[in-house]
Amino acid sequence: MYVGIDVGTSLVKAAAFDAAGRQRAVAARRVGLALHGGIVEQDMEEVYAAVVAVLAELTARVPEPVELAGLTGQGDGVWLVDAEGRPVRPAASWMDGRAHALLGRWLADGTFEAVFRRTGSAMFPGCPGPLLAWLDRHEPASLDAAAAAVYCKDMVFRRLTGAPAATDVSDASMPFLDPRTRAYDDRVVELLGLAHRRGLLAPVSDPIATAGARGEGLPPGTRIANGPYDLPACALGAGVTEPGDGLLIVGTCLAALVATAGLDLDGEPAGLHISTDRPGHWLRAMPAMVGTAALDWVLGTTGVAHEEVDGLLAGTPPGAHGVRVLPYFAPSGERAPFVEPRLRAELTGVSLESTRGDLVRATCEGIGYAARHCLDAAGLTGSLAVCGGGTRSPAWTRLLADVLGRPLRVVEGEVGARGAVLAAAERYGVALDVAAWTEPTAVVEPDPDRAAYYTEGYAEHLARLGAARERAARAGSPAAPRPVPGAGATPPKVLRPERSTGC
Structure with missing residues (x-):
């Protein structure tokens, strides 16, 4: 048995595979997100307890x-731990928006672009650079008490094995890693005002670290x-390794990845270049902030169950009777294929005649347009694989094929966990049939007529988005979120989704 562990944002999973790559079993536990005024945090002890429970x-x-186990998990955020790997404070999630005002200043004064030109990665409020800088200004005692600022999977690995704090080149890619040297760029640390906190950055293990449980x-x-x-990890699990091939993860975040053998540090500062375990190869990534989370919000607001989505999509025509959704629901704005912390979602074309089906289809179409925008910006030229919770809806998968105007290689199951196993096997020298492990379960072809309709719709989407970005820029930076209140204050809201569609 080969075990892949995927510590997601709202769901912790462990999957068992046999030697041929067949998924044998999955165990999962939900974990909560605490939200308050744009601040999004997670209880590290709850996350680790969920990992231990699903493995048991x-x-x-x-x-x-168990022959071997591979570990993966959500990226970005700040997970502060002490010398024993125990939490110093709750983890700041990648969805956190507290540092958006700080990022806005860096956008204005050139710091943002200067960092991109050195790293190929565009910062956003929930990545470690802005979050650490915010904590240094507003909560320095937490940084003083910490031995390391790690990422989610690094905290879990440290606790499972007792190994020293470390991360890998993929997590370290945002925002401190020089993708050419595969080491931290100290000039970037200085630009962000964190030189005095340089010792908190976890050592980069290249290749990925191994240890015994x-x-x-x-x-x-x-x-x-x-x-x-x-x-x-999902790119590995979907077999996306050849330059030009891409992967769309339709999960809590909408992530578009394209394999590349070249760095583009001179283009528009957006997205990121993720270093991989193969020097000289990267993933050009456009991880949009909100994917299925946008649909979940609409479903919850309208009282529609997940099981009703396919029927509503089938009963509503393309274009949703004129209803349109710009699906930028994240409290920290958008990070790909552009960065705009002030951007918010927009719902237009609604009348008393609009139905729940119109709202659901318009949201799915809006997410599809956002995906097309990300894939275009990432440089997709080859085949496209798709995975994630959103692909469990056959009707939405067909809609995505039409909106994107290309065949979709559907990869089912726990793709991230599968990729974690393949990475572990490579590290330990265990021979596995990678082609068999990454075989798609289906190929969904676009309908030519609907694809032509959506090509026009995509142009309209870009025009509406351009106008929305101009309005957001004119509005200026909103007030920064306040710190989580202490004793006696209203506690933060804890979200525990009924069904996770996370990546």
């Missing part, structure tokens, strides 16, 4: 011994490899 459940259900959730001595994080 999985190994109890599948009797074969201590016995929590997995048998003692089980071989584990740490990384890459969920986006490149």
Whole structure:
């Protein structure tokens, strides 16, 4: 048995695979997000307990011994730990918006672009650079108490194995890594005003770190490899490694990835270049802030169950009777294929005659247009694979093929966990049939007439988006979120989704 662990934003999963890559079993636990005034945090102890629980459940259900385990998880955010790997404070999520005002100043004074020109990665409020700088200004005691600022999977790996704090080149790509040297760029650290906090950056293990399990959730001595994080792990699990080929992850975030053998540090500062385990190869990534989370919000607001989506899409024509959605619902704005912390979602064309089906279809179409924008910006020229919770809807997958105007290689199952196993196997020298492990389960072709209709719709979407960005820029930076209140204040809201569609 080969085990892949995927520590997602709202769902922690562990999947078991046999030697041929067939998925044998999955165990999952939901974890909460605490939201307050644009601040989004997670309880690290809850996350780690969920990892241990799903591993214990999985190994109890599948009797074969564990050959090795691979670990992946959500990227970005700040996970401050002490010398023992224990949390210093709640983790600041990649969805966090507290640093948007700081990022706005960096956009205005040139710091943002200067960092992109050195790293190929465009910062956003929930990435470690702005978050660490915000904490240094507003919560320095937390940084003083921390031994390392790691990423989600790094915290889990440290606790599962007892290995020293470390990260890998994929997580380190945002925002401090020089993609050419695969090492931290100290000039970037200085530009962000964090030179005095340089010691908090976890050492980069290249190739990914390995260690034996201590016995929590997995048998003692089980071989584990740490990384890459969920986006490149999904690319590995979907077989996206050749330059020009791409992957669209339709999850909580809408992530477009294209494999490349070249760096473009001179283009528009947007997206990121994710370093991979192959020097000289990167993933040009456009990870939009909101994917299925936008649809989840619309479903919750209108009282529509997930099980009703396919029927509503089938009963509503392309164009949704004139209803349009710009799906930028994240409290921290958008980060790809452009950066605009002040951008917010827009719903137009609604009348008393509009139906729930119109709202659902318009949201799905808006997310599809956002995906096309990201893939175009990332330089897609080859085949396109898709995965993620959104692809569990056959009707939405067909809609995406029409909006994108190209065939979709659908990769089902726990793709990130699969990629984590393949990365672990490569690190440990275990021979697996990668082609068999990454075989698509279906290919969905676009309908020519609908694809032509959506090509026109995409041009209209870009025009509406351009106008919305101009309005956001004129509005200026909104007030910064306040810190999470202390004792006696209203507690932050904790979200526990009924169904995770996270990546």
